Amino acid sequence: MIVRCIQIISPATGAVVSDHPAMRIGAEYPVLEVLAGNDRVLFRIPDQAGSREYYDSPGLWNAAMFAVVSERLPTCWVAELKNGNLSLAPREWQRAGFWEDYFDHVPAAVAEYERLKAAILTES
Template sequence: MIVRCIQIISPTSGEVVSDHPAMRVGADYPVLEVVTASDRVLFRIPDPADSEPGFFDPPGLWDAAMFTVVSGRLPACWVAGLADGLLTLAPREWQRAGFWEDYFDGVPEAVAEYVRLKADVLAQL
């Protein structure tokens, strides 16, 4: 899925803001994962700097209210997962308990899994 930013909602305050260093109104972004809760939908979007070889800049979770869908094509590697009241659409490997904690802690296996599956998701959009 590819989405276009139509407004920026601060991930820290929840307020609409005029700018953010990782997001630009009018720009298109690939969605790596969709996370839904009873009151909120979030998109995991890679930081543009994340594509630089050897550069670690983790993907962010952004409020879906910031976007409109440009392409609704869903990657074949996405599966639905349900845990702790959250419905997730993402690669199965990212849905295991503790994956994102391992990734953000820099565990080599989790980082390698993210890089591999991110490439797979992006290739299918």
């Protein structure tokens, strides 16, 4: 799934802003995960190379920021409905604690992220 940024909504304030260091209006981004619940939809977008000191820190962004360019869904995505929230992502990323392990640089989680991100990007 590929999306194009049509507006930037600040993750901190929820306000529409003119720019953000991690996002550019008009740029296209692969979607790694879709989360829906609590009256909002979020897309997990990987860091773009060069946007920071390199350590991929995939962020969650309001889906209202984007227009869908390619509707093709990665074959590794599965749907999970838990506590009224829907997740479309690789099963491995849906386990409790995965993202905490990833952001804590646990080697197994980082390796799992890199492997599945590569699979998603190949299919995008």
